[in-house]
Structure formats: C-alpha cells, structure tokens
Amino acid sequence: MAFEVPPLPYDYNALEPHIDEQTMHLHHDKHHQAYVDNANKALDGTEWANHSVEQVLANLEILPDEIQTAVRNNAGGHANHTLFWEIMSPDGGGEPGGSLANAINDTFGSVDELKKLVNDTGVKRFGSGWSWLVHDGTGLAVYSTANQDSPISSSDTPLLGIDVWEHAYYLKYQNRRPEYLEAWWNVVNWEAVQQRFESAG
Numbered sequence: 001m002a003f004e005v006p007p008l009p010y011d012y013n014a015l016e017p018h019i020d021e022q023t024m025h026l027h028h029d030k031h032h033q034a035y036v037d038n039a040n041k042a043l044d045g046t047e048w049a050n051h052s053v054e055q056v057l058a059n060l061e062i063l064p065d066e067i068q069t070a071v072r073n074n075a076g077g078h079a080n081h082t083l084f085w086e087i088m089s090p091d092g093g094g095e096p097g098g099s100l101a102n103a104i105n106d107t108f109g110s111v112d113e114l115k116k117l118v119n120d121t122g123v124k125r126f127g128s129g130w131s132w133l134v135h136d137g138t139g140l141a142v143y144s145t146a147n148q149d150s151p152i153s154s155s156d157t158p159l160l161g162i163d164v165w166e167h168a169y170y171l172k173y174q175n176r177r178p179e180y181l182e183a184w185w186n187v188v189n190w191e192a193v194q195q196r197f198e199s200a201g
C-alpha cells in the first residue's frame with residue numbers, strides 16, 4: 001500500500017487565529033503531499049513498499065543505500081506530519097489529565113516547565129526540524145531533530161511534536177518562531193497525546 005496523506009480531522013481554518021488557513025492549506029496539501037509522493041517514489045519496487053511508515057523508519061539502516069536518504073527525509077516527513085495534524089485540535093489547549101499529567105509533573109516539574117523546555121528546544125533548533133516530547137521506553141524526554149528525522153528511527157515513540165520548519169509558521173509569524181511556539185499550545189490536543197502515551201507505556 002502506497003502512503004497517502006490523511007484528510008485533516010478539522011477544517012483548514014479551524015485552528016485560527018493561532019495557525020492560519022493559508023498555512024494549513026499549503027502545509028497539508030502541498031508539503032505533506034510532496035513527502036508522501038517522494039517516499040512512495042523511493043520505496044516503489046522495493047520489498048519495503050508494503051510496510052508501514054513506522055516499520056520503514058525503524059529500519060532505515062537496513063534499507064538499500066541508494067534510497068536511505070530519500071526515505072529518511074520523506075517517510076519521516078509523512079510520519080511527522082501525520083502525527084502533527086492529529087495532536088492539534090480546534091478544541092485544544094488547556095491542561096493534560098490523568099497518567100500523562102502525572103508523568104509530566106514527575107519528569108519536568110509541571111506542564112509549564114514542559115512547555116518551556118519544548119519551546120526552548122524548538123527555538124534552538126538551527127534551520128529546520130522538530131521539537132519533540134517522546135517516550136523513550138522508560139519515560140518521557142524532550143529533544144529536537146533536524147530536517148524530517150523521526151524519533152521512531154531512534155527507537156523512541158513520538159507523543160507530541162511541533163514543526164519548526166519555516167513553512168509551518170512563516171506566513172503568519174514571519175521570523176518570530178518563539179511567538180509561534182507560544183501560540184501553538186492553544187491548539188494542542190492533549191487527549192490525542194494521552195492516547196499515544198498510553199499505547200507507548
């Protein structure tokens with residue numbers, strides 16, 4: 001099965017004013033589609049064409065040399081953006097609950113400290129990449145990756161990831177990445193993050 005861009009689970013303008021409609025159209029319809037098309041092109045005709053994107057990303061180092069970079073960038077881009085749409089919601093924001101809240105408080109001290117750390121990690125990412133909250137097999141961790149590198153390729157489970165490529169924010173925030181990161185938490189879908197946490201734990 002070739003990869004496909006999943007439809008957005010809300011309207012393109014649903015995350016306004018924090019994320020603008022035009023950015024969502026370009027980001028979902030053009031950028032994500034390009035990652036999917038290029039990943040499919042790279043994997044076409046190989047034994048990996050019928051594997052899930054997670055399986056592909058977990059096994060990058062045993063893929064044929066000549067497609068490794070294309071798959072890393074584009075299957076990574078597909079997985080990262082699929083997660084990104086799911087962990088945002090027009091009904092988002094607020095505070096996490098339950099076991100996720102407990103784990104965040106135990107690891108980082110508070111939800112506010114977690115947000116600060118994720119934002120700071122995103123601001124410090126030079127060039128393009130992502131700022132992540134992951135489950136590393138034993139607990140929660142925050143780090144960034146460059147380009148479209150996925151935590152899955154490091155055997156971690158991504159729970160929350162903020163896209164800090166300029167294409168994610170430039171139309172509305174121009175060069176003000178910190179402002180975008182601050183605003184992003186107004187659309188975080190904690191329920192979706194909680195579900196990922198429960199499956200990972």
Ligand code: MN3
Pocket residue numbers: 027031081163165167168
């Ligand atoms: Mn993006």
